[in-house]
Amino acid sequence: MKRMWKIFVKGLVVENPLLMLMIGLCSSVAVTSSVSNGIGMGLAMTFVIVFAELVISLFRKLIPNDARIPIFIIVIAAFTTMVDLSMQAYFPALSKSMGVFIPLIVVNCIIMGRVEAFASKEKPLDAVVDALGMGLGYTWVLIGIAALRELLGNGTLLGARIMPEAFQPILFFTLPPGGFMVFALFISLNLWLKKKITNGTAVREAA
Amino acid sequence: MKKDILRLGIALALFAAGACAALAVVYTVTGPTIAGHEREQLQASLKDLFPDADGFVEIDGSIRSSVPDVTVLGSWKAARGDATLGVAIRASASSYGGDAVMLVGVATDRRIAGARVMTLSDTPGLGANATNPSYFVDKAAKTTFPGQFSGKSVLDEFEVKKDVVAISASTITSKALTSIVKEAGAVGSAWLEANASGGSR
Structure with a gap:
């Protein structure tokens, strides 16, 4: 149980895919201009990574090593298309505002990276736990960045007006340059968090 | 070597077939709903222009x-x-x-x-x-x-x-x-x- 917990939490801070591994950044900057987009993208991505890791891990002994990359892509693309179609059918508005970024989950390096580095070697249950940790680590960062950007850049949260009428939205934060700046802010926040966490365990181990 | 290529090909084909079958199911389930949304949206916009x-x-x-x-x-x-x-x-x-x-x-x-x-x-x-x-x-x-x-x-x-x-x-x-x-x-x-x-x- 403790081992599982370790696999799960590492995706949140210490090995956060966006802020520590620094992969899959492009679409993250692009979709985080509003919180609803951030939630949608985070959940879609978590769904795809959980099922991709599960399937790859289940079939890991049947996947020939030389053909593993194309097989990974087939599996990831299949789940991404399922998410895309379901969103179009049941959340048309969200699907519209996310545009091309849902199909682009296929080429998100986070999924490819975790499948290659983890799921293709570990047991299915571990793979699912790893995927949940990574997916959640991705989602919280997206929501955090999107919240700050939407609040400052548009004066709203989830479309509801938060800032007083007099507040002039700082457009900069909705545009890509502002996205990069907020991203940098979160990277430093995460480094600080990581320092706290690893220091804590180091102290505990010493004691 | 030749045997190897065949083995890789078969593995790829099997995974592709599996993915294909799964996608076909999802597409059949969601297809009508998606088409319905598009029609509805168009009808609503048309009605909006000519109430x-x-x-x-x-x-x-x-x-x-x-x-x-x-x-x-x-x-x-x-x-x-x-x-x-x-x-x-x-x-x-x-x-x-x-x-x-x-x-x-x-x-x-x-x-x-x-x-x-x-x-x-x-x-x-x-x-x-x-x-x-x-x-x-x-x-x-x-x-x-x-x-x-x-x-x-x-x-x-x-x-x-x-x-x-x-x-x-x-x-x-x-x-x-x-x-x-x-x-x-x-x-x-x-x-x-x-x-x-x-x-x-």
Whole structure:
């Protein structure tokens, strides 16, 4: 149980895919201009990574090593298309505002990276736990960045007006340059968090 | 070596077949819902342009754009009983962030019944204000950018910054959208002239 917990939490801070591994950044900057987009993208991505890791891990002994990359892509693309179609059918508005970024989950390096580095070697249950940790680590960062950007850049949260009428939205934060700046802010926040966490365990181990 | 290639090929084929089967299932389940959404959305927009109409008949292919920049994607006749109320035209033109698609209604009195932006990918806070229901080009009258076209005569100039108020800092978007409305107005009223001349009387 403790081992599982370790696999799960590492995706949140210490090995956060966006802020520590620094992969899959492009679409993250692009979709985080509003919180609803951030939630949608985070959940879609978590769904795809959980099922991709599960399937790859289940079939890991049947996947020939030389053909593993194309097989990974087939599996990831299949789940991404399922998410895309379901969103179009049941959340048309969200699907519209996310545009091309849902199909682009296929080429998100986070999924490819975790499948290659983890799921293709570990047991299915571990793979699912790893995927949940990574997916959640991705989602919280997206929501955090999107919240700050939407609040400052548009004066709203989830479309509801938060800032007083007099507040002039700082457009900069909705545009890509502002996205990069907020991203940098979160990277430093995460480094600080990581320092706290690893220091804590180091102290505990010493004691 | 040869055996190896065969083995890899078979493994790939099996995974592809599995993925294919799974996708086919999802597609069959979601397909009708997606098509339904598109139809509903179109019907709602058409109804929005011609609230008095009780039916819309698709006009197949007889309306074509007369300028190279604007493409007519579809057109519908708005009818109430036997009378023709006007024609709705879905047309696209190249805008700042890709193609913009609008639905424009032309009434039989040669006026724009209304214009709606259907698809637009543009800079948030700038060009995207075209679809923002709380962005007003005329703050006193609460007129949105597409809203300002309602009631405009199709014979007007449709010149941004002259008889059309631009979205601030988004001249390309404003011009592209205006060109769609202008062209839709021209071809729409021409069609009405030719096919439903008695409708307005």
